[in-house]
Amino acid sequence: MLHQYHPLGFQGSRIAQGFWRLTEWNMSAEALVAFLEQCVELGVTTMDHADIYGDYQCEKLFGEALALRPSLRDNMQIVTKCGIMLPSQNRPDITSHRYDQSVSHIIDSVNRSLRNLRVEEIDLLLLHRPSPLMDADHVAEAFEHLYTVGKVKHFGVSNFSQSQFDLLQSRLEMPLIVNQVELSPLELKHFKDGTLDHVQQHAVTPMAWSPFAGGNLFKLEEVNPELGRVMTQIAAQHHATIDQIAIAWLLRHPSGIAPVLGSGKIERVQAAVAAHEMTLSDKEWFEIWVASQGHPVP
Numbered sequence: 106m107l108h109q110y111h112p113l114g115f116q117g118s119r120i121a122q123g124f125w126r127l128t129e130w131n132m133s134a135e136a137l138v139a140f141l142e143q144c145v146e147l148g149v150t151t152m153d154h155a156d157i158y159g160d161y162q163c164e165k166l167f168g169e170a171l172a173l174r175p176s177l178r179d180n181m182q183i184v185t186k187c188g189i190m191l192p193s194q195n196r197p198d199i200t201s202h203r204y205d206q207s208v209s210h211i212i213d214s215v216n217r218s219l220r221n222l223r224v225e226e227i228d229l230l231l232l233h234r235p236s237p238l239m240d241a242d243h244v245a246e247a248f249e250h251l252y253t254v255g256k257v258k259h260f261g262v263s264n265f266s267q268s269q270f271d272l273l274q275s276r277l278e279m280p281l282i283v284n285q286v287e288l289s290p291l292e293l294k295h296f297k298d299g300t301l302d303h304v305q306q307h308a309v310t311p312m313a314w315s316p317f318a319g320g321n322l323f324k325l326e327e328v329n330p331e332l333g334r335v336m337t338q339i340a341a342q343h344h345a346t347i348d349q350i351a352i353a354w355l356l357r358h359p360s361g362i363a364p365v366l367g368s369g370k371i372e373r374v375q376a377a378v379a380a381h382e383m384t385l386s387d388k389e390w391f392e393i394w395v396a397s398q399g400h401p402v403p
């Protein structure tokens with residue numbers, strides 16, 4: 106069983122499963138139930154959603170599967186996000202692509218997610234992206250309301266800078282427990298901009314979206330041949346695959362990164378879970394770091 110994380114009560118799994126691409130998987134509800142059962146069995150119990158995924162369809166598909174096996178709900182933690190408006194034929198009421206983090210939008214979005222997912226409560230709600238018009242008092246009012254009425258248990262953010270995080274936290278009674286950001290051997294930005302220092306300082310869990318850079322990790326010959334050479338060599342030494350090395354590399358960081366997987370293929374989830382048992386040496390970790398950034402450490 107994978108280690109659970111976060112001291113403040115959100116018992117999420119160290120490796121999460123994401124559902125952004127669910128509409129591309131062409132899975133029947135029965136096949137999705139089987140996939141979810143296998144994920145849970147592997148200890149991957151945190152399921153990552155957003156209202157907008159799959160043109161507002163992914164939460165619905167997930168809810169249809171859950172309805173076939175309601176007992177699965179007790180063994181998983183459901184994460185969803187809100188705050189982005191995306192014009193879609195599935196949402197004719199949304200006419201412009203922008204952010205909306207008003208009290209009414211956040212509350213309406215959660216009510217819609219609850220209906221689509223067919224659950225009573227969201228375990229963790231994230232504000233999807235920082236908005237230049239974010240009024241922290243309004244977000245706090247919506248969060249406090251959703252907590253008080255029992256619709257959301259925990260709150261966090263995604264793609265937030267330290268100052269955006271601190272601003273919102275300063276208006277909240279409850280702690281923000283997650284900042285979900287892009288982290289991978291091909292995306293070092295948040296390792297360097299203070300995000301991972303900030304989460305450690307405040308006991309916040311960093312969830313890593315696109316841990317394989319959206320699939321670019323498998324095109325390293327084109328994207329970064331030196332990183333490809335280094336990761337292939339390290340993978341061979343560990344009798345592992347490049348994706349497993351990427352997961353082990355993220356897990357090795359002291360901030361307690363929780364990668365969010367993006368594939369609907371159970372063998373990829375199994376591989377990632379097996380990587381949880383691998384330990385990269387500091388030497389190997391830095392070889393990947395140096396190859397990714399293209400120059401030695403100073």
Ligand SMILES: NC(=O)c1ccc[n+]([C@@H]2O[C@H](COP(=O)([O-])OP(=O)(O)OC[C@H]3O[C@@H](n4cnc5c(N)ncnc54)[C@H](OP(=O)(O)O)[C@@H]3O)[C@@H](O)[C@H]2O)c1
Pocket residue numbers: 122123124125126153154233263264285286313314315316317318319320321323348365366367368369370373
């Ligand atoms: N908070 C945010 O702003 C944000 C943004 C983006 C994503 N997310 C979350 O993060 C999750 C993961 O993102 P992601 O889907 O971009 O993750 P990812 O794991 O970086 O990329 C997934 C892609 O990699 C491919 N892939 C995975 N393992 C492979 C392998 N061994 N060989 C070849 N191809 C492989 C998958 O193809 P196959 O389908 O063929 O396996 C899929 O196309 C999303 O589902 C979502 O929940 C959050």
